[in-house]
Amino acid sequence: MSTTEWRREDRLPHIYCSGCGNGTVINCTLAAVDEMGWKREETVFLSGIGCSSRAPGYINTDSLHTTHGRALAFATGVKLARPDLHVVVFTGDGDLAAIGGNHFIHACRRNLDVTVVCMNNQIYGMTGGQGSPTTPPGAISTTTPYGSSEPAFDLTELAIAAGANYVARWTSYHVKELTKAIVEGLQTPGLAFIEVRTQCPTNYGRSNKMREVSDMIEYLRSHAMLVPKYNRLIAEGKPIPEGTFTVGELIRRNRPAMGVRP
Amino acid sequence: MKLVIDEIRCKGCNLCVLVCPYRIFQEGTELNDRGIVTPVLDRPERCTNCRLQPLYGRLLCGVCQMICPDQAITWVDERPFEPHKVEVEF
Numbered sequence: 001m002s003t004t005e006w007r008r009e010d011r012l013p014h015i016y017c018s019g020c021g022n023g024t025v026i027n028c029t030l031a032a033v034d035e036m037g038w039k040r041e042e043t044v045f046l047s048g049i050g051c052s053s054r055a056p057g058y059i060n061t062d063s064l065h066t067t068h069g070r071a072l073a074f075a076t077g078v079k080l081a082r083p084d085l086h087v088v089v090f091t092g093d094g095d096l097a098a099i100g101g102n103h104f105i106h107a108c109r110r111n112l113d114v115t116v117v118c119m120n121n122q123i124y125g126m127t128g129g130q131g132s133p134t135t136p137p138g139a140i141s142t143t144t145p146y147g148s149s150e151p152a153f154d155l156t157e158l159a160i161a162a163g164a165n166y167v168a169r170w171t172s173y174h175v176k177e178l179t180k181a182i183v184e185g186l187q188t189p190g191l192a193f194i195e196v197r198t199q200c201p202t203n204y205g206r207s208n209k210m211r212e213v214s215d216m217i218e219y220l221r222s223h224a225m226l227v228p229k230y231n232r233l234i235a236e237g238k239p240i241p242e243g244t245f246t247v248g249e250l251i252r253r254n255r256p257a258m259g260v261r262p
Numbered sequence: 263m264k265l266v267i268d269e270i271r272c273k274g275c276n277l278c279v280l281v282c283p284y285r286i287f288q289e290g291t292e293l294n295d296r297g298i299v300t301p302v303l304d305r306p307e308r309c310t311n312c313r314l315q316p317l318y319g320r321l322l323c324g325v326c327q328m329i330c331p332d333q334a335i336t337w338v339d340e341r342p343f344e345p346h347k348v349e350v351e352f
Contacts, residue, residue, distance in 0.1 A: 006334065012271055012332075019276075019331065021331060024330070026326075028328065087291075213275045213276065214276070231325055
């Protein structure tokens with residue numbers, strides 16, 4: 001089976017803007033699910049509200065498009081009612097970090113056996129570019145016209161602190177690595193959280209001097225730093241360049257999981 | 263195998279131009295029927311997946327297909343004896 005059989009071909013082309021990274025994340029997730037060899041009848045995709053949450057609409061399986069921020073709450077229900085189903089949750093940063101923050105923390109605490117793919121484009125893309133909890137300091141958005149003055153949320157650190165079993169971060173430029181990370185996450189019992197930094201040239205890039213898609217991809221590529229290199233720089237006491245974020249597998253552990261497939 | 267860009271799905275973001283290691287995708291210059299400048303293929307027979315997929319029986323490279331946000335890049339099987347453009351390089 002190939003990834004074309006997982007897509008609703010009649011729904012394509014999708015509504016995402018030109019150059020949006022969410023389509024890439026859908027490709028990688030479907031490639032990972034396909035590599036796992038799961039059946040379409042046994043896989044459920046869930047999402048909340050937002051650009052990222054349009055994704056299950058283009059996937060030819062059972063899916064739930066739920067209320068804003070409550071995708072993980074619905075996923076808890078699905079997983080506890082039917083532990084034999086495979087559950088994958090698509091969320092965005094506004095969905096997961098802002099309104100669904102507590103659901104996220106408690107899903108990590110319970111260590112629910114789902115895979116969460118968070119498409120973090122650092123802005124509320126669908127509603128017109130308002131600043132989100134993950135907008136980096138100094139970035140200009142509709143609600144922060146003089147530059148954001150707040151520190152940004154690091155979602156992976158939050159997931160690690162709250163107790164997720166597998167946490168990784170990649171960008172939409174690193175497609176092969178992202179696919180491998182999602183496969184690892186799908187195999188791990190317990191909550192697997194994969195944060196994907198995606199580009200949003202329409203709303204984020206336009207107001208932050210990255211109007212072209214290639215500029216945003218270059219930003220993601222040049223500011224991503226592998227975890228071993230980051231640890232080495234810290235150990236040697238060398239300075240970390242401003243604005244870099246770590247990519248790679250951040251944690252893997254074996255806390256007792258909830259709702260594991262019998 | 264033959265590399266094909268779906269003109270209906272492509273939105274002209276030129277991400278494939280960025281990632282192709284052989285620089286097969288080149289930025290286009292002409293608008294298509296939908297008002298979008300789609301990339302053009304420069305000697306697509308150089309693509310490793312086009313040449314070697316039947317030999318290896320699996321997807322090789324495939325980064326352009328993976329990164330394409332609009333799912334517009336595919337490989338299709340060629341019909342037997344399809345005419346090829348031959349270029350002689352000196």
